[in-house]
Amino acid sequence: MNALVNLLVEVSIDFGRFASSFKYMGIGMLGIFIVxxxxxxxxxxxxxxxxxxxxxxxxxxx
Amino acid sequence: MEFLYENLLDITWQQVVMWIIGxxxxxxxxxxEMEPALLLPMGFGAILVNLPNSGAITEHGPxxxxxxxxxxNELFPLLLFIGIxxxxxxxxxxxxxxxxxxxxxxxxxxxxxxxxxxxxFPLKEAASIGIIGAADGPxxxxxxxxLLGADNDIMGAIMVAAYSYxxxxxxxxxxVIKALTTSKERRIRMQYKGRKISKLTKILFPVxxxxxxxxxxxxxxxxxxxxxxxNLIRECGVLGSLSETAQHALAxxxxxxxxxxxAFQMQAEAFVSLNTLLIIGLGLFAFVFDTAGGVLFAKLYxxxxxxxxxxxxxxxxxxxxxxxARVIHKMGLKEDPQNFLLMHSVAVNVSGxxxxxxxxxxxxxxx
Numbered sequence: 154m155n156a157l158v159n160l161l162v163e164v165s166i167d168f169g170r171f172a173s174s175f176k177y178m179g180i181g182m183l184g185i186f187i188v189x190x191x192x193x194x195x196x197x198x199x200x201x202x203x204x205x206x207x208x209x210x211x212x213x214x215x
Numbered sequence: 216m217e218f219l220y221e222n223l224l225d226i227t228w229q230q231v232v233m234w235i236i237g238x239x240x241x242x243x244x245x246x247x248e249m250e251p252a253l254l255l256p257m258g259f260g261a262i263l264v265n266l267p268n269s270g271a272i273t274e275h276g277p278x279x280x281x282x283x284x285x286x287x288n289e290l291f292p293l294l295l296f297i298g299i300x301x302x303x304x305x306x307x308x309x310x311x312x313x314x315x316x317x318x319x320x321x322x323x324x325x326x327x328x329x330x331x332x333x334x335x336f337p338l339k340e341a342a343s344i345g346i347i348g349a350a351d352g353p354x355x356x357x358x359x360x361x362l363l364g365a366d367n368d369i370m371g372a373i374m375v376a377a378y379s380y381x382x383x384x385x386x387x388x389x390x391v392i393k394a395l396t397t398s399k400e401r402r403i404r405m406q407y408k409g410r411k412i413s414k415l416t417k418i419l420f421p422v423x424x425x426x427x428x429x430x431x432x433x434x435x436x437x438x439x440x441x442x443x444x445x446n447l448i449r450e451c452g453v454l455g456s457l458s459e460t461a462q463h464a465l466a467x468x469x470x471x472x473x474x475x476x477x478a479f480q481m482q483a484e485a486f487v488s489l490n491t492l493l494i495i496g497l498g499l500f501a502f503v504f505d506t507a508g509g510v511l512f513a514k515l516y517x518x519x520x521x522x523x524x525x526x527x528x529x530x531x532x533x534x535x536x537x538x539x540a541r542v543i544h545k546m547g548l549k550e551d552p553q554n555f556l557l558m559h560s561v562a563v564n565v566s567g568x569x570x571x572x573x574x575x576x577x578x579x580x581x582x
Contacts, residue, residue, distance in 0.1 A: 203419065
């Protein structure tokens with residue numbers, strides 16, 4: 154019985170921490186969308202820069 | 216003759232609970248084939264370290280040595296990332312990069328769970344619990360170790376929850392997706408516009424991701440860097456045998472050692488607690504909110520886009536590669552046998568892998 158009581162005593166509830174955690178949630182989600190958006194834009198640019206040239210361009214060059 | 220039975224007198228009820236947990240993990244691994252490569256070593260290890268006066272966890276015991284050599288210093292998770300990076304083909308997101316946004320949205324569970332966990336735990340511990348939602352064991356271990364230290368009492372529960380729920384993705388995700396979507400939405404067909412991606416793009420991609428992640432979220436660079444290093448080995452085209460080794464031999468060996476070493480954190484006196492139950496419960500929340508975040512973002516996207524997407528693919532952003540993509544594909548086929556969502560869900564799934572690692576780095580930056 155004592156062991157069970159000890160288990161219950163371990164947990165402390167603090168709603169103040171809960172409220173303050175929203176700041177981190179907001180920054181975290183915003184941060185991840187910023188990084189991913191930069192990656193998306195980068196991939197689009199990468200695709201354009203490394204896209205194989207079409208035949209017309211090649212013949213022009215020749 | 217006392218030595219024959221005196222050890223038996225040292226058995227505690229907590230150790231018996233851990234034997235049962237170990238047995239359940241072994242059962243799930245063998246009978247249900249849930250992540251057997253991890254759950255089986257973890258289950259056996261849980262029994263091994265919870266024998267009274269176990270020689271495996273003395274100062275120089277083998278589990279202690281393995282734990283210090285590979286988990287306490289974060290070596291195993293990072294080496295495993297080389298193997299994971301070598302396994303992943305990023306072509307689907309190079310073909311359709313906007314799908315990466317769904318990978319970002321599906322990290323919502325990490326941050327929501329962090330907030331929920333902060334009711335019961337200090338913020339650093341709450342953040343380490345939230346990272347269970349990365350649905351990625353190595354990331355959970357890495358971030359938890361960095362924030363709390365490897366010897367923190369709750370690390371065992373975090374590791375067990377992270378790996379157990381990854382195995383339970385086929386059970387956890389479908390009901391959440393069904394609750395948030397209509398049958399009509401689940402039947403939305405998506406065309407796959409496959410196009411050739413140049414080899415140069417595939418080679419530059421891992422370097423580019425590492426540089427961008429490193430510049431914006433420097434704490435993520437160890438995780439992202441090793442993941443992308445593995446991918447560069449795969450895509451460079453001149454390291455075929457190294458790529459094969461990373462995908463198979465290295466990944467298998469590290470998974471084996473990781474599984475049994477995690478058991479160090481499953482010693483009864485620290486593991487059998489209400490905290491563990493809370494963490495297991497919060498881990499489930501993390502996976503549910505991840506799934507919900509991805510699906511709801513996809514529905515939001517449909518509100519503003521002419522080209523409708525099947526909102527189920529948003530759920531694949533949970534990471535848990537490739538299981539989540541398969542779950543979504545099967546759900547799509549169940550609704551409409553002609554609806555093939557695999558390539559789209561794989562794209563979101565691999566972007567979830569990148570996004571979860573970046574989320575881990577952001578959490579490290581925040582705390």
